[in-house]
Every structure is written in C-alpha cells, then in structure tokens.
Amino acid sequence: MAVTINVNGQSHEVDADPSMPLLWVLRDKIGLTGTKYGCGINQCGACTVHIDGQAVRSCNTPLARAVGQSVVTIEGLSADSSHPVQRAWTELNVAQCGYCQSGQMMAAAALLAQSPNPTDAQIDQAMDNVCRCGTYLRIRSAVHRAAELA
C-alpha cells in the first residue's frame, strides 16, 4: 500500500504495510540509514527521530503514525552539521564507534528544544539511550555545551 510521508522536508511515497515500523521504512524503503537499529523494542534509543519536534523511537512507531506529520532524522537535523548539538558533539569528541550517536543527538536536540538549559537531572531523564562504548559523561557535557552554543 502506497502512503506518503514527509521526511526532512521532502515528500516520499512509500509502498509498505502501514504497520511496518518507521525505522525500517526510513532505512530500507527511503534509504536513510543514519537512523539505527539497536534493539527493536523501544529500549536503546538508537532509532530516535523527531515527529513534529518530539523525540520518538522509530523502531516501535508504525508507518501509519508518521503520515501527515513532519519526520526529521539525523540526516535532516541540519543541512551542514551546524546544529548546536552536532557542533557540541564534535567539539567534545563524543563518539567512539558512533553507532548510537545519531539517536543520542536526536534525543538531545529534542530535549534542548523543550528545555534550553537542562539540568543534569533533566539530561539523565531524557537521555536514556544506550551507548555501549560508554560515552555518557561526554554526552552529558555535550548537551550542556550545546545549550551554550544555541
């Protein structure tokens, strides 16, 4: 079944079951692989995207939920990696393997949109994405730094 969704400001017609998780629509149908598969059960956050500005875990979000909404992925966070979160992540050399970081940055961007100067407690609450390389302390510092850069 063909449905149209808006991703990063572009309209995409996709032929997929409306129950197909948005994650796999983005990755395998639209070809945006910056959004990652980590657990598939809403737990790790590697698949975090924005739907109408809210951080959403796309692995458990059916395609149908995204229809008529504005979806933003890491590829669309900024045109040139100039989003304060991307600048802060680069400045603090946060990433190790990098696999979880698109989800981390999407979660951070949504947090900062809501709370421009988050406390550590707010960061801990909002940023419960898993990073197996253990970059958590740099992530926390980078969220604060992004708040300064914004």
Next chain:
Amino acid sequence: MALMGKLAIRHRPLSVNRRQFVLSTLALGGGLMIGLTPYRESMAATSAKPWEGGEGTEFTAYLSIGPDNIVTVRSTTPDIGNGTFTANPMIISEELPLDWSLVRGEYIPPERDLAEGGKYSTSGYLAYFSGRSTEPEKLHELLQLAASTRERLRQAAAEEWSAAVADVTVEEGRLRHADGRTLTYGEVAEKAATVELAEEPAPKPRADWAVLGKQSRNKLQMPMIMNGSTVYGIDLKLPGMVYAALRQSPVQGGRLKSYDFEAVRGLSGVRGVAVVDPDEPRAGLPEGFRAPFGLTASQNGPQAAIAVIADSYWEAQTALDLMPVEWEAGEGARWTSTQTFYDHLSDRLTNPVDPNIVVAEGDAEAEIGDAADVEAEFLTPYMDHFTMEPLNGTALVEADRLEMWLPTQHTQQALFVGADETGLHPEKVLVNQTWVGTGFGRRVYNDDTRMVVAVAKTMPGVPVKVVWSREESMRQGRYRQVMAGRFTAKLDESGMPKAIKSSIAGAGAGHMGIANSPYRLAVPNWLIQTQNVNSNLLTGPWRGPGWNSNCFMLESFINQCAEKAGIDAIEYRKTLLAEFEDPAWIRLLDLVKEKSGWGTDQGRGIAQGVAIGNWGMGGYSSTAPVGFSGTTVATVVTAEVSRRGDIYIPRVDLAVDLGSLINEDAVRQMLEGGVVMTLGAAMHEEINLNNGRVVEGNLDSYRLARQNDPSLPLEIHVHFEGLSNGERFSEAGEPPMGPPPPALAHAVYKLTGQWLNRMPFGRQNLA
C-alpha cells in the same frame, strides 16, 4: 545475477594512466625501491565507505596522494571506535604536514596481504583490532615513509620550478618556494614517486615531535557520524541485494528438526529459505594457508540454522518469526538453570579434576593447610558483548569468487572463514571492511561471517545481507568467559601473604594477570591451578578477556588480605611491589592516591577502594612478572551506598602507564568508556541459562549502564602524569576493564562490611 556497475569496477585490469607506485621502505638495504604494482583498481572514494579506494599515486600500501591532493593513509587495523584511522594519519603528519580536511582513511584488505606475500601480516597475522594497534615497528615504518615521501615531494617541486631543493619548504598539503610560489602535494605526487634520493632522510628525533603526544585529533569519521552518513555493515546497500533474517539453534550445539516454510512462503517480499547444516563437511584450507584464529567448531564453526530471505530485512524477520520451526536441543539441555552450572563450577573448585598447575612456587598447600587466614570464592558470569550494531554481514557468492562486506574486527580471519565455507581458494576471496558499531572481541572469530556466507551461498550471484535480530545476537553470543575462583591465603606476622592458593575454573580459564602478577615476587608460596569447565554456551574474547575476571579476583583478594591485616591497601600493595623492576606500579598508586584524596575525609557514607593491574604483559610472559610492558592501570573508586542499598559512584580516578601517547584525547576516551563499561557490567550484566537456552534476549531483561543509572560514575578523572614516556605505545581499550570493579567492591566493603565477590554486584542486597 550478473555482476554490474560499481561492484565490477574494482576488478578491471590496471590502466596505464592510473599507475600506482610502490616504495618499499627500508627493508631493501636501506634504499627505497620504486616499482609498479598491478594491484586492485581504484575507484572514486568516499570515506563513508572505507573500503572504496581513492585514486592516486601510491608511495607504499600505507600512503597514497591523489591528484585532488587527498592524502590516503591506510590501516590494516579495523577502526571499531578505537581510532586507528586517525592514529595513522597523525603519525604520517609528524613528518609530512597534512591538511586534515584532505586526509582519508582506508584499509589494506587481506587479499592484498595474500597477494603480496603476507608483508602486512609479518607478525603472523594481519593486525586486527584486539590490541596492539600501535606497535613501535609500525610507528617507525610510518615515520620513515612520511619523511621519505616529504623529501621526494620537495625534490619533485624543485625540479618543477628548476629551483634548489633547499628553497622548497613543506606546509600542510603544499610545497612552497622561497619566492612564494606553491604547488600542492597532489600536483607533484606522481613525479615524486619516481624521484631517487641520494640518501633517505632520517625522521626527526623524538624530542622534536610536534604532533605525537602533543596534539589530540578528533576521529576522521566524526563528520560522517554527525550527519549519519557513515556506512556500517548493516547500512550497506548493493544493487540487487536481498535480506536474510537468521535463527540458529536456540540451544547452542543443537540441531534443526523441522520447519514449515510453506506457512510463510506467500508473505510479502519473501524469496526463499536457507538451511545451514553444521554436519555437512566444510572445505578446509589448501596446503600452506592458515586462518589466524584457526577454524574450530567452538569459535567459528557452522551452527544449525535457518534463515528466511526476503526483499527487506523487516519482511524476512517477520516471516522468520511466523515460521514454525522445531529444534533438537542436544546435550546443552542438561543445563537446566544457571545455578546448575554454577554448582558444577563450585564443585570443581572443591574437587578438582586433573587441574592445570600453572605455578607451584614453594609449598602453598602445606603453608595454608586447613587454616587459611583469608578465604574468598569469586564468580564472574557469562556476559554478552552487546555490540550496538547487531551482528550482520553481506556476501556475494559466485562460481569462482566470494566478495564480502563486513563490520568485522578481523578481515584476515574473515577471508579464511569465507574460503572454508565456500570451498573457494583463499585467493578468490575479497573482504570489504565497513564501519563497525563496536566489537569488544565479538567480531574476531568471524562465526558471524561463517553464517553470512553459509546463507548467501544458497543464492549464488545475488548479494545477500544477513542480519541477526538483537535477540539473535544476544542469544547466539560468544560470551564473556564465565569464571569461578577460590583464593586462600596465609599471612605472616606482619600481615603480608606468605602463601596464596588460587584455584580457577571456568570457560577457557586462564591465568593471565595472576601468574604474571608482580606480587609473586613478594609471596614465597603460591599455587595457581586452572580447570577448563564450561556449559554448552560458546565463549570468546570479551574486552580484556580472562583478565577482566582474574584482575577482579586477585585484586579483590589482595584487598581482603590488606583489610584482614589492618593495613592500608595502597601501602599493602607498595610493600608487595617493592622488589618489582618496574617502578610505574608504585608511581601510579601514589598518583591515584594523591589525585583521589585517598586517606582524607570523604564525608559521611563515602568510601574509596583501590586496585591495580597490567594488561598486555601476557604477550610477553604469561607466568612471570615482566616490567615495562603492556599497560598498567591503577584506580581509586569513590562510592556511596544508599539506605536502600543502591550503589552510587561520585568519582573514579585512573592513572595509567601505557608508555607514550599518540593521540591523547583518543586514549582518554577509550579509558573513560572502559571504566563505564566494566563498572556497568560488574553491576548489572549476567547471561543466564534455561535448559541450555539463553534467557536474556534484549534490553528488557539484560541491563546495561545508562545515563540515568545510579551507579554510572559522575566523574572519571584520567591521570597521565605517571606515563613512563618510553618507546612503548601500548593499548588503551582493554586495560581499564580490570581494576575498577575490584576497587568498587573494596569501597563497598568499607561502607557495608560486605564483600562483593560475585558479579553482578547489583544482585547482592546491601540494604
């Protein structure tokens, strides 16, 4: 399916206008030889796909300069987050100034090593990432290469300008004449490769280094990570590719009994089913070829498995989940619960069966008798690697050729596993190293590669991407080696151990970090025995393998001896280390003592624990202490325990001696990450058995450290003032896995009077 487009380009014969020159460094009597090598075709490169080569003049396999002035620096060592892609260009830039925006990382693939007589695997295997990525030999080779290339570029530019070489200077990416004219490296690279120097330049003395150990550089791939363009194995797309979802026998070692593909054949996108039969004989390798890690059933042998192949991964996985499948559990089913196995382990400690006596110095048995002063039994469970990128790989099997795209840690092992699984000659196998969503050892054996090829060979001519779901990745691990240990000691009048007995049983139970502990110099009687005991679960290297258990057991035990003796645990260790040749151990203990405020009032309800160890010594001697080698780590963990029994870690101090640094911030990053991973694992992680099956399948049942975890350290302070700064450039990834857990256990003991001898610590009620 015919091979088309980009896939084929690489194998076209070399054309004259794309010559690649090779300078072989130093090996030939000091002079550099220049030759032409007909090696794999170049393609327009993009670093998002690090297996794709750029065009350019090749000075050696490690360095090319393109007409676009892009300098390609190659590595044999997969960058799994450890920064090899960045370390090698940094080394080059010490002698050949580079415009960092024009640097590209690339791999020397294993087929090139094979084609060129194994010259990139002279240590016996192609460097893979599980340590020692910065060998001094490689460092010196790269420095010489960079200096020699620089002088050739200068001379080529001088010829271009009909000027004196002395008037040509180098700056980042370009050559400058004294009168202001400039040329890029790329503009003279081809000419430079033909230059014959009267004498090869000597790299600058170490005292003059301006980059190595002096500057830190972000990873080259950071810009791609920032915008999501990095192509990990799971992100690969090839023309005509199909997807497979895999299920292996839920009881490791079991067999496939029956399945009903007809039930799912008609589902959307489904193409077919593939069965992997472990009992079908494999080809083996031709005479004279050897896989670095061997080809063994337990490491990378085929598992009974079934896979559904479809047009997308989602469709494949959905059909697989719906397909009726029955399994023959086999032997493993006798492990009805984890406790059944733990009881078995404990029994083997009490009643050893033909133990391996690793060390028998003096007579520990007689000294201790049945009156040990200190006694403890430890357990470190199976753990999953939980690589953020689930296991996957892509293979294209054809009649006379196998090509693979793999997020592997060991391309050379992958090559031979692929040859074995297809029966193709190793020279017919190509390996493309993708970016890797972490490894920690999980991707070294290449059992994942085996299964990828086993599935893909059922669809010859079609590239097949095989993806393990998270549940499949977690339930088909090569788990952290479970280990149990019983330690007993007799103390002398001064409270120091005069006899220790260390009995260890577990999967691949080793003695690394115990038999070569420098404490042995101070303990006259020491018996170390090991027994290899396992369930049906397959195990493998897990960041700091063996040592991450042994360091925990030994250091916890030393803390227990110190507490029993009533002696400060740092002073206790300094006494034990007094005769050791390498002063770094005591220096690091003093450093963490000072930096952490050890011995000062930490406030009510706060305590500190200590531990020290060395990773890498095993490479030099596994049974005797050797100084000035590997990486020594001393740590003080500051902890609090709440009334509810929750552990909080306000601060961790870590002092290291890995010799010298190349990229300081990269090392700091690895050490910080290691502290988080090892403490999180010690607190929460355990893989359990139920009738031979793995219970945990995902994050709803397998807990990992997170940002909001109470026991996540709030601060990690890495101290480099204790570096010996010699010729040693040892590793940073595995060393932090050892000391933090025993230091945490020590701090918790001081607060609660309870020793955390069993991981995961979180299971022990401290309230």
